[in-house]
Amino acid sequence: MSLLHVFGFGLKVGHLLWILCCWIASMISMNWFINGEFKNPKAGLLGDSGSKMWFKCWDEISNFSFKIHHQYYQYIGSKKVCKSLWRKLLFPWVIGWTLASVWIFYYMSSHATEKSKETLASMCEERARMLQDQFNVSMNHIQAMSILISTFHHGKTPSAIDQGTFARYTEQTDFERPLTSGVAYAVRVLHSEREQFERQQGWTIKRMDTLETSPIQEEYAPVIFAQDIVSHVVSLDMLSGKEDRENVLRARRSGKGVLTAPFRLLKTNRLGVILTFAVYKRDLPSNATPNERIEATDGYLGGVFDIESLVEKLLQQLSSEQTTLVNVFDTSNQSCPVSMYGSNSSNDGLEHVSHLNFGDPFRKHEMRCRFKQKPPLPWVAITTSIGILVIALLVGHIFHATVNRIAKVEDDCHKMMELTKQAEAADIAKSQFLATVSHEIRTPMNGVLGMLDMLMDTDLDVTQLDYVRTAQASGKALVALINEVLDQAKIESGKLELEEVQFDLRAILDDVLSLFSGKSQDKGVELAVYISDRVPKMLIGDPGRFRQIITNLMGNSIKFTERGHILVTVHLVEEVIDSIEVETESSSKDTLSGFPVADRRQSWKGFRTFGQEEPVHPFSDSINLIVSVEDTGLGIPLDDQSRVFTPFMQVGPSIARTHGGTGIGLSISKCLVGLMKGEIGFVSIPKVGSTFTFTAVFSSGSSSSKVHKSQQINSQSNTVSSEFHGMRALVLDPRPVRAKVSRYHIQRLGIHVEIVSDWKQALSIINRGNNAIHMVLIEQEVWDRDLSCSGLFINKLEKIGHGTPPKVFLLCNSINSSRGNTTTGACDLTIISKPLRASMLAASLQRAMGIGNKGNPRNGELPSLSLRNLLLGRKILIVDDNNVNLKVAAGALKKYGADVVSATRGIEAIELLTPPHQFDACFMDIQMPEMDGFEATGRIRDVEQNINNRVQFGGLPVDAYNNVSNWHVPILAMTADVIQATHEQCQQSGMDGYVSKPFEAEQLYLEVSRFFQ
């Protein structure tokens, strides 16, 4: 059981943890999906696939967990499977979560990179666009200037512009071209026109590089106007510079603004580019061929762009220099881009490239942006993934620890169970050992006792006889002790079951009284039983066990009581509860013998029954008895009172030596009381006495409709009682309790009782005369106190005129003490020795009053004689396969006057005993061929049961069965082997008892007397 609990608990804990983990995992992952999807719709692909993966994973995990559970439940019996399963699970768990955290790290850091890339791109694009815009603005202006020149220089004759005008104009409009550092205009001069041109201008055309007069060329492009800043270029031939020449040629061919590759500017030594526009003589269509354009060319307008300062200015405007590094390249030549701006520090970090369009299709430019600093480490990703990993590892650890713990607990549990099993086995072994040893002792003891019996029959002298008696008494004590030990073993192994038969409680107590009467008389201890009138006559329960309890308690009391009394009282629990409140009489003096006793109410103080509001159900037929055994003995020392019900525990080791006994009786009694659904308790005052009280639940015998194995009860007192019915008796006793006991016993005979406490009262009642008193019972104590008074009383009685004088009886405690009293002989006085019992009382009264003359065989007569009374005229069937045995048994029973029929086989017995029949009893051998005694009995009982049922339900006429509606012939087992035929075995097969072969008068009488009255 406990293993299962532990298992269940472990399972629950495991499950809980598992759910917790899953919950944490799902929370984290879900958060990420949501965040990811909200913040980053572009990363949808990754996010989608990620979430899909997650859901798949989740499904897998839940499937797996389900499987695990399934398996767990399936293999709940095999711990090892679970254990290894958990271990197997732990490894993938750790690996899986490590992978997951790595993945999460990558996922998050890529997210961050992506984001910074975007930022960079947008920044870069922004800058590029601005640069481009500003460049275009400048370029447009230069273009506009080219139109100005074409209009006012070439279109007018003479020219409206000279160097001074141009310089001034350009200077004043310089703000419109923030990116240019200077503008110049060169005209196209053919060689044929050179001389005229030079003359006209007043200077010669010079080469750009050497600043010397240009050699003869096919055509020239000398600068004629220039802004002041670049006025040094006036008169230089643009076609002589390699870059410029190319530029010029390209510009006039394309008719668009053309850029040079970046180069060092002459004056500032900074990087710059020159934008060149061609100025045409006339307006050309947009689809004009290059040759046409060359033909129409008038001159060339050039602007110098200082890229470096330009970009710097731009960046300053955006004030983002500190975060980004910007490089501008001319990538017209793909293989080696020319840097136009920016430091050339190589950085392998993030870079974004934006293309720049400056309107020159031949030239390509691009802007490259980088972050100045290296991107920071993705701390969020790192901490998150590490956090997850830590959580997962922790959960794994918890799992591991839990599994280990469970395994440990299981192991412990197993160990415990092993130990329990061992302990139980040891206990069983002990009980078996006890039982076996007891049996083994009983067998030879029977031999010993038998031999002693025989020895006593031989011719022995007085000393020898005494020895033999002692030996026999010891042997009997030993057998009794062994029986007790057997009982204890049986109770401990739970094999003891109570009978359910009808019995007369009063008869049982009478029996017990007679059992102890000898001892009590020897000791001079007064013994009395009082049973409340409200206790029903017939009860259903286990009389044997009830008797055992009473015998135990009384035996103890007798053992430890040297003076005073022992009083057994039986009440209904309800009575006692009712009286608890009202009982005020002081019990210290008013006791049976006058000695103080322990207050018996203390003994049931702890009973549950009294604690309940509604202690008994008034309408159920269960009878709650409360029985007290009160003595005026030694009492139990206070220190030992707690151990009273412990088996083999006696008050001090010396007790066993002085008083004998095993100390097992009370323990057995307690168990038996428990079986009867009752409680037992006691109160004891050292030197004053002890009172043991127990309750027991029986059912009422009369109201029961159930079929009980009814035990036929000694109804002697009943038959006798009719003889005394209607008589009146006077009890002279000053002590109320004792008087109550006497009245109880006398009333049982149907006699009306009056109690008086002294002589005068007694006489006055007798003299009243209206109700004749038939008998006067005087306590010995009263009689002895004043012998003259008593003598006077007797005399007065005899002088009473009307009717016959009442018979006078003396109730005395022990025969010995009354023997010395000579006065009794003087008058017509009958001594009734206590303890009072209905049967004995009846016999004494009969003898004295001469009513009837039925002997009372039960007291003081030989068993064989009473056996003869019992068996006379009874029809008895004997079944035994052995002819000799049969003959002997039949002879024995015939001798006691029985009418014997013999049968040799079980089958015959069944036939003979099938109702209706005339048999009063059957003795059956157990060991027979074909059908043994148990089986035969079982069959007979079946047949009887069948017929009883049919008779009861009207299936069969009752008169066909001798008007007996409840057939149950007493069957006694005969066996040579007393051990083999235990009482239970006989009962199981429906037998009523057993007698040993060969017959022994005493045992036969004991068994037979249970059935025949």
Next chain:
Amino acid sequence: MDLVQLQRQLVDYKTSLYNEGFLDEQFTQLQELQDENNPDFVVEVVSLFFEDSERLLNELTKALEQQSVDFKRVDAHVHQLKGSSSSIGAQRVQKVCIAFRNYCEEQNIEGCVKCLQQVRHEYSLVKTKLESMFQLQQQILSAGGSIPM
């Protein structure tokens, strides 16, 4: 012969039977069961015992001569013999029967055969003893005396 002497002889003989363990207390009880209503009870029972025992001994001899001995049957027979011998108080027969049954349980053929011989021996002993005792009793009765208990 003198009646008193006969009676004493009977008592001595009986005592010797008890002392030598041929009979036990059960036989005494058997004698107690005999009364006026049933004057020949003991003789009847004892002759029944003789008949029964002879039959059983024959059965036993047959059973033990078989190729395969049916020990159950043998045991049942011995049980019968034991029962009847204990019923009349033939103590020594009963004791051998107990040993016999033990051998049966062990299925020891040799032991059984040995026991059978012993039982036969004890049986014939007790038979002669009892028969001579009855003879003595008869003599006493025919001499007009009563049998002393």
